Amino acid sequence: MQLPLHRGPVSRALTDSLRDGTPLDVAALLPLVEAVEDVVRDEDLQLALWTAYELHYGGFDDVDAGREWDPEVLRLRGALEARFEEQLRALTAGPVAAALDGPGDVADRIFAQANAADGPSLSRFLQREATAEQFREVLVHRSVYQLKEADPHTFVIPRLPGAAKVALVELQFDEYGAGRPERQHAQMFAAGMDECGLDSSYGAYVDVVPAATLALNNAMSLLCLHRRLRGAAVGHLAAIEVTSSLPCRKYVQGLRRLDLSPAMAEYFDEHVEADAVHEQVATRDICAAAVEHEPALAEDVHFGVAVSLLMDELLAEHVLACFGDGASSLRSVEPAVRTSAARSAA
Numbered sequence: 507m508q509l510p511l512h513r514g515p516v517s518r519a520l521t522d523s524l525r526d527g528t529p530l531d532v533a534a535l536l537p538l539v540e541a542v543e544d545v546v547r548d549e550d551l552q553l554a555l556w557t558a559y560e561l562h563y564g565g566f567d568d569v570d571a572g573r574e575w576d577p578e579v580l581r582l583r584g585a586l587e588a589r590f591e592e593q594l595r596a597l598t599a600g601p602v603a604a605a606l607d608g609p610g611d612v613a614d615r616i617f618a619q620a621n622a623a624d625g626p627s628l629s630r631f632l633q634r635e636a637t638a639e640q641f642r643e644v645l646v647h648r649s650v651y652q653l654k655e656a657d658p659h660t661f662v663i664p665r666l667p668g669a670a671k672v673a674l675v676e677l678q679f680d681e682y683g684a685g686r687p688e689r690q691h692a693q694m695f696a697a698g699m700d701e702c703g704l705d706s707s708y709g710a711y712v713d714v715v716p717a718a719t720l721a722l723n724n725a726m727s728l729l730c731l732h733r734r735l736r737g738a739a740v741g742h743l744a745a746i747e748v749t750s751s752l753p754c755r756k757y758v759q760g761l762r763r764l765d766l767s768p769a770m771a772e773y774f775d776e777h778v779e780a781d782a783v784h785e786q787v788a789t790r791d792i793c794a795a796a797v798e799h800e801p802a803l804a805e806d807v808h809f810g811v812a813v814s815l816l817m818d819e820l821l822a823e824h825v826l827a828c829f830g831d832g833a834s835s836l837r838s839v840e841p842a843v844r845t846s847a848a849r850s851a852a
């Protein structure tokens with residue numbers, strides 16, 4: 507994958523520095539980061555954060571791999587994360603407090619928290635109404651995560667105690683195909699994309715997805731790359747699993763209604779079955795076990811659940827609002843935002 511096209515001064519400074527191998531002047535960027543009020547919806551900051559995180563995953567073909575641990579890049583990342591986490595904490599304070607007050611055990615409270623979420627249903631729209639073009643667009647949004655499905659939460663494995671760690675490894679083993687590379691969920695999603703006529707190479711659509719899609723991915727990396735946020739990371743995973751099985755059934759029905767792609771239908775079908783099991787593993791064997799070992803993690807478990815639900819809701823709102831207006835939910839990439847390297851090559 508190549509570096510993405512920048513979307514403003516911060517992402518421009520970062521991508522230029524990473525590509526050219528020049529030092530990053532973080533001091534000049536910090537006031538710009540501080541000046542943004544709505545970090546969750548800011549195209550420039552979300553792209554900069556996504557780019558900084560990507561150095562820890564597959565990286566970029568046009569960036570020296572050593573930049574992963576460049577102190578200045580990490581300093582910028584830290585400033586972006588501080589603003590992002592602050593906003594996420596503020597936006598989820600109500601649901602987290604309500605969940606902590608709820609009856610039952612940790613798992614019961616996670617299920618109740620997911621059931622209480624009342625955002626618009628993207629899966630119902632895909633099941634009943636979406637055109638093939640709209641369905642493909644949703645797959646494009648999802649591809650930013652699904653082509654590296656399960657990778658963020660793998661970073662959490664060494665941070666958990668015995669029983670919770672064993673359960674997370676068991677869950678991730680399924681996500682990675684249970685010993686069969688072709689059944690790796692990311693690989694199954696890629697096969698479905700190919701059949702839909704989409705580009706399944708990792709990161710192919712990063713330039714056209716909006717801040718809401720990047721924020722959903724960045725929230726996952728934020729929670730999974732910090733040991734102090736391990737409670738939130740497993741809560742986030744539980745929310746993914748708890749909200750997967752029934753919506754995936756609707757995705758399958760939508761794909762069959764449109765006669766779109768048997769391979770993509772197989773991907774979602776796999777999740778109808780698997781995630782009915784995974785939601786029990788994630789809530790009881792991972793989250794409840796982690797909280798039993800460290801009771802202080804309880805609040806952050808519910809914070810992670812709330813973040814996952816909120817990010818899904820914001821993306822669904824964006825996509826359905828665009829479709830409601832008869833518009834695309836993807837960005838059209840302006841030549842004006844092309845990188846300096848692309849400009850000088852032209």
Ligand SMILES: [Fe+2]
Nearest residue numbers: 655681691777
């Ligand atoms: Fe999966």
Ligand SMILES: [Fe+2]
Nearest residue numbers: 747780781784
């Ligand atoms: Fe799963």
